[in-house]
Amino acid sequence: MLQNIYVILDKMLPFSWMQYTFMKNAFLAVILATPLFGLLGTMVVNNKMAFFSDSIGHSALTGIAVGIIAGIKQPLWSMIIFSVILSIAITFVKKSNISSPDTIIGVFSSASVALGVVVLSMGRWGGFNKYTSFLIGDLLGISEMEIIMLFATMAIAILLWFAIYNSLLVTSINTSLAASRGIKTFRAEMAFTLLIAVVVTVSIRWVGILLINSLLILPAASARNIARNTRQHAAYSIVIAFVSGIVGLFCSYYVGSAAGATIVLFSAIFFCISFIIGRIR
Amino acid sequence: MKRTSCGLCHTVITNLTVKKSDIVIIEDININLTCGELTSIVGPNGAGKTTLLKALLGEIKHSGKLKYLNSAGQETDKPRIGYVPQHINFDRYAPISVYDLFAASLSRFPVCFRKSNKINNLIKNSLSKVNVEYAINRRLGELSGGELQKVLLALALEPVPEILLLDEPVSGVDKKGMELFYDMVSELRRNYDLTVLLVSHDLPLIAKYADRVILLNKKVLCEGTPKEVFSSPDFISTFGDYNIHF
Numbered sequence: 001m002l003q004n005i006y007v008i009l010d011k012m013l014p015f016s017w018m019q020y021t022f023m024k025n026a027f028l029a030v031i032l033a034t035p036l037f038g039l040l041g042t043m044v045v046n047n048k049m050a051f052f053s054d055s056i057g058h059s060a061l062t063g064i065a066v067g068i069i070a071g072i073k074q075p076l077w078s079m080i081i082f083s084v085i086l087s088i089a090i091t092f093v094k095k096s097n098i099s100s101p102d103t104i105i106g107v108f109s110s111a112s113v114a115l116g117v118v119v120l121s122m123g124r125w126g127g128f129n130k131y132t133s134f135l136i137g138d139l140l141g142i143s144e145m146e147i148i149m150l151f152a153t154m155a156i157a158i159l160l161w162f163a164i165y166n167s168l169l170v171t172s173i174n175t176s177l178a179a180s181r182g183i184k185t186f187r188a189e190m191a192f193t194l195l196i197a198v199v200v201t202v203s204i205r206w207v208g209i210l211l212i213n214s215l216l217i218l219p220a221a222s223a224r225n226i227a228r229n230t231r232q233h234a235a236y237s238i239v240i241a242f243v244s245g246i247v248g249l250f251c252s253y254y255v256g257s258a259a260g261a262t263i264v265l266f267s268a269i270f271f272c273i274s275f276i277i278g279r280i281r
Numbered sequence: 282m283k284r285t286s287c288g289l290c291h292t293v294i295t296n297l298t299v300k301k302s303d304i305v306i307i308e309d310i311n312i313n314l315t316c317g318e319l320t321s322i323v324g325p326n327g328a329g330k331t332t333l334l335k336a337l338l339g340e341i342k343h344s345g346k347l348k349y350l351n352s353a354g355q356e357t358d359k360p361r362i363g364y365v366p367q368h369i370n371f372d373r374y375a376p377i378s379v380y381d382l383f384a385a386s387l388s389r390f391p392v393c394f395r396k397s398n399k400i401n402n403l404i405k406n407s408l409s410k411v412n413v414e415y416a417i418n419r420r421l422g423e424l425s426g427g428e429l430q431k432v433l434l435a436l437a438l439e440p441v442p443e444i445l446l447l448d449e450p451v452s453g454v455d456k457k458g459m460e461l462f463y464d465m466v467s468e469l470r471r472n473y474d475l476t477v478l479l480v481s482h483d484l485p486l487i488a489k490y491a492d493r494v495i496l497l498n499k500k501v502l503c504e505g506t507p508k509e510v511f512s513s514p515d516f517i518s519t520f521g522d523y524n525i526h527f
Contacts, residue, residue, distance in 0.1 A: 173377065
């Protein structure tokens with residue numbers, strides 16, 4: 001299905017590392033996903049949702065466990081369903097103001113990690129070692145189908161972004177102010193929460209549970225050090241995510257390291273640079 | 282844009298009650314507001330002042346009715362409400378400019394993708410009403426307390442609302458800044474014939490600027506001119522004998 005795109009890639013980027021199909025797939029995944037992560041990250045950072053997205057990443061373990069118990073071969077669907085249920089639960093408990101959001105997310109996150117590890121470590125399902133690839137991800141193992149899935153997710157994410165961005169921005173400043181402008185604050189926040197849950201879960205397989213959140217947070221946090229308005233924030237964040245993605249993938253090929261982690265490391269370097277620039281200015 | 286003061290528009294709040302898990306926060310509030318008047322709500326901490334405003338904004342569940350009658354006698358239960366929040370607790374390092382806040386409130390196209398000249402001019406015009414047009418490209422976190430309140434006031438007035446709600450709008454601003462702010466609100470109220478509802482703790486300023494005062498403590502305890510309310514027994518038992526020259 002992606003043959004035509006492979007031909008284009010061969011012509012445009014005639015490098016030795018691009019001759020393998022797995023590298024082409026990885027490259028496509030990176031150029032599709034990193035700008036999206038950069039863009040979504042700006043709102044995650046502004047809305048102080050870093051801990052939330054982290055816990056969604058961790059909950060993938062339980063998603064896999066649930067899928068295995070239910071006998072689903074492709075755990076992606078059970079992961080998505082579980083992360084969606086978890087984020088709805090967190091949002092509702094948060095709304096009821098029983099306890100601080102940090103505590104609530106912490107409780108949900110640790111409970112779901114524990115449940116996932118307990119189920120997956122049971123001998124009956126093959127032991128935990130079988131699933132460690134989910135922890136650090138496997139970018140080079142991404143399949144054609146997964147790239148198409150990623151593209152579809154990205155298209156939906158962009159559409160939703162257009163529909164809710166302005167509402168979310170005003171809500172992030174003050175919910176009462178947003179309500180006075182006729183914004184349905186709860187609906188907008190819920191939509192964004194679900195969007196993050198789905199995007200994070202779809203990408204877990206190739207970035208890894210341990211690093212998925214860094215990919216979302218680091219570019220936006222770096223851009224924030226130097227941006228003065230939302231346009232700069234989005235633009236810098238997308239560029240940083242994209243450049244880290246390409247350079248990270250390239251380096252991981254030559255060094256022989258895990259691609260997801262190498263990409264995150266480059267984002268972290270960008271954070272240090274932007275932090276220093278932000279301080280000097 | 283200017284509307285002449287008519288005194289014919291009425292906001293009628295009937296039987297407004299808010300409960301949070303069976304605890305009554307405010308009960309059976311009945312208030313009539315007239316356009317061109319600045320009504321101030323006073324009361325001790327926990328009296329339900331902010332709750333009342335949030336109920337009027339539709340942000341929290343309540344029973345009772347809000348009805349707005351314009352000068353032509355047309356009735357609506359969803360008047361346009363402008364709201365200036367209490368000193369807002371946002372992240373001061375967020376890269377969100379004054380333009381971003383306005384444009385996100387006024388339009389649908391994501392402000393992170395495009396800056397519109399048309400909206401930019403509209404915002405400049407809005408900000409010039411409260412003399413802060415120079416701040417349009419500043420980050421919200423860079424504004425002083427006074428500037429931020431003016432920006433939020435300008436935002437509440439765009440588009441011109443039927444009711445303007447102000448919740449402790451000048452906390453964290455010095456005395457001179459407060460007076461400037463209230464002078465501005467007073468003048469805007471006359472120019473646009475606004476119905477203004479103000480929650481404040483600052484009794485001398487209320488005495489100076491409010492046309493009417495409502496003393497709230499879960500219920501409306503008393504209402505009238507500042508002089509009438511400040512000398513009522515309920516007021517004295519809440520705030521003490523308050524000697525103010527009217």
